[in-house]
Amino acid sequence: MDAANQPNEDPDQPEFSGTLTLGGLEQVLGFHLRLANVAVFQDFQATMSGLALTPKQFAVLELIDNNAGASQIDFAQCLRMDKATMMALVNKLEGRGAIERRPSQVDRRRQELFVTEEGQRLLVEAKALRQGHEARFTDRFSEAELEQFKAFLRRIYQDGRTLPRPPA
Amino acid sequence: MDAANQPNEDPDQPEFSGTLTLGGLEQVLGFHLRLANVAVFQDFQATMSGLALTPKQFAVLELIDNNAGASQIDFAQCLRMDKATMMALVNKLEGRGAIERRPSQVDRRRQELFVTEEGQRLLVEAKALRQGHEARFTDRFSEAELEQFKAFLRRIYQDGRTLPRPPA
DNA sequence: TATTGTTATACTCTATAACTATA
DNA sequence: TATAGTTATAGAGTATAACAATA
Numbered sequence: 001m002d003a004a005n006q007p008n009e010d011p012d013q014p015e016f017s018g019t020l021t022l023g024g025l026e027q028v029l030g031f032h033l034r035l036a037n038v039a040v041f042q043d044f045q046a047t048m049s050g051l052a053l054t055p056k057q058f059a060v061l062e063l064i065d066n067n068a069g070a071s072q073i074d075f076a077q078c079l080r081m082d083k084a085t086m087m088a089l090v091n092k093l094e095g096r097g098a099i100e101r102r103p104s105q106v107d108r109r110r111q112e113l114f115v116t117e118e119g120q121r122l123l124v125e126a127k128a129l130r131q132g133h134e135a136r137f138t139d140r141f142s143e144a145e146l147e148q149f150k151a152f153l154r155r156i157y158q159d160g161r162t163l164p165r166p167p168a
Numbered sequence: 169m170d171a172a173n174q175p176n177e178d179p180d181q182p183e184f185s186g187t188l189t190l191g192g193l194e195q196v197l198g199f200h201l202r203l204a205n206v207a208v209f210q211d212f213q214a215t216m217s218g219l220a221l222t223p224k225q226f227a228v229l230e231l232i233d234n235n236a237g238a239s240q241i242d243f244a245q246c247l248r249m250d251k252a253t254m255m256a257l258v259n260k261l262e263g264r265g266a267i268e269r270r271p272s273q274v275d276r277r278r279q280e281l282f283v284t285e286e287g288q289r290l291l292v293e294a295k296a297l298r299q300g301h302e303a304r305f306t307d308r309f310s311e312a313e314l315e316q317f318k319a320f321l322r323r324i325y326q327d328g329r330t331l332p333r334p335p336a
Numbered sequence: 337t338a339t340t341g342t343t344a345t346a347c348t349c350t351a352t353a354a355c356t357a358t359a
Numbered sequence: 360t361a362t363a364g365t366t367a368t369a370g371a372g373t374a375t376a377a378c379a380a381t382a
Contacts, residue, residue, distance in 0.1 A: 020246045023234035028298070029305055029314070030208040030223060032321035037205040038248050039325035040198040054371085055198060066191035073340065078188045080206050082374055087342065089372090109340040109381045130196070137197055140323050146197070152317045153200035155308050157207035224349090241363060250351055255365065257349095277358045277363040 033156075040137060047133040051126055056081075058126055060089055061115065064099055065123060069112040071104075080157075098122050201324075208305060215301040219294055224249075226294055228257055229283065232267055233291060237280040239272075248325075266290050 025031050044055050053061075056079065063075055076086035090113065093099045098119035104110035115123065138146055193199050212223050221229075224247070231243055244254035258281065261267045266287035272278035283291065306314055 020231060020238060020242060021234045023230060024295070025227060025230050025234075029302065029318065030205075030212060031227060032318050032325075033201070033205050033208055034223065035248065036321040036324035037198075037201050040201055042248075044198060055202065056372090059193060059199060062191060062193050063188060066193070067188045070188060071340070074188060080203065080210075081372095083341075084343085084375080085373055107340085107382070111341070127192070134197060137324055141320070145320070148316075149320045150197065150200050152309070152313070152320070153204040156204035156305055157200075222348090239363070249349095251364075252352080252366085253350055272363095275359075275363085277356095279364070 043136060044130075044133055047129050048126065051122065051129065053122070053126055057089060057093060058130070060086075061093060061098060061119060061123055061126070064113045065115045065120075068114050071110045071112060075113070093119070211304060212298075212301055215297050216294065219290065219297065221290070221294055225257060225261060226298070228254075229261060229266060229287060229291055229294075232281045233283045233288075236282050239278045239280060243281070261287070264290075 022031075041055060048054075048058070059079060060075055063078065064070070067074070072086050072090055073083055075090075076083045079086075090099065090101075094101060096118075097116055100114050100116055101111040102114060104112050141149060190199075209223060216222075216226070227247060228243055231246065232238070235242070240254050240258055241251050243258075244251050247254075249257075258267065258269075262269060264286075265284055267281055267283050269279040269281060272280050309317060
């Protein structure tokens with residue numbers, strides 16, 4: 001159907017001790033995407049284990065810092081997650097004193113989110129750790145390659161073209 | 169610390185109804201990687217909902233098909249997952265009759281995995297559905313771009329350079 | 337009616353630890 | 360001793376559904 005499906009080059013070795021044949025999987029973009037994501041995620045967790053901060057928590061913390069006063073739903077939409085999921089995440093960040101909720105004066109349904117001073121310290125520490133983490137991957141690329149790589153990734157998720165059902 | 173942290177261009181709009189400022193996050197490779205992964209994952213699930221096949225299940229099924237007789241641990245290592253996680257996945261595929269375990273004659277600890285005829289039919293159906301799914305993303309790229317994109321992703325995960333602690 | 341936040345709940349994915357049978 | 364498989368379990372992440380307050 002697609003490219004070469006080459007048979008095992010060494011038929012006397014049925015033990016598969018080392019590498020497996022990827023076959024058609026080799027052509028599947030999402031397959032490579034997921035493996036890359038796993039590799040980065042695992043390194044991130046190992047790097048941040050001292051701070052107990054997941055990539056998503058870090059992202060939300062940084063987003064709140066860059067958009068002080070926005071609401072949970074704003075952040076949830078930006079990161080493509082459910083509002084209930086965001087709720088749990090915000091609870092955790094608030095529970096450790098990194099952020100705080102303040103009821104909006106304009107729309108009393110909304111809770112505006114802000115990074116606390118404690119959160120600022122956490123952010124500084126986390127950003128420092130992230131530099132090492134990032135470098136471990138980015139130093140495999142030239143500056144130009146890196147820009148193109150990010151542009152490719154953006155092209156995948158940018159428009160909501162593939163996102164299923166805007167909630168009815 | 170890094171690039172421009174431009175303030176809100178329209179200070180009269182504190183509602184953040186639309187887009188948020190990504191700030192430093194914009195420079196973080198893992199951030200783009202995760203969003204792209206989410207976009208592809210969600211489209212995959214929507215596409216495969218009729219077959220109730222997750223990306224990982226599909227990958228394992230196809231891997232078994234391409235490497236008939238390999239063991240669970242071989243597949244787990246290939247996909248960077250734990251043997252217990254693979255166990256659950258293999259149970260599910262076996263439960264729906266898509267694969268079968270056969271005890272190895274050479275090493276009686278091992279269970280060799282094979283795709284059944286039922287599994288072959290599932291694979292054919294799934295591959296057909298995947299074509300549409302894949303095209304929804306790949307048609308945003310030229311052939312050359314796609315190859316480079318995959319090469320970039322491979323560069324991220326290929327060597328285990330970043331994988332933490334080979335189990336002591 | 338629609339939206340924001342909230343709670344409760346359930347389901348999936350994942351890894352850890354402990355066990356067995358083999359090697 | 361080490362490895363393959365297995366089981367039990369617990370944690371994190373996720374979404375769904377229902378509800379209250381507000382718009």
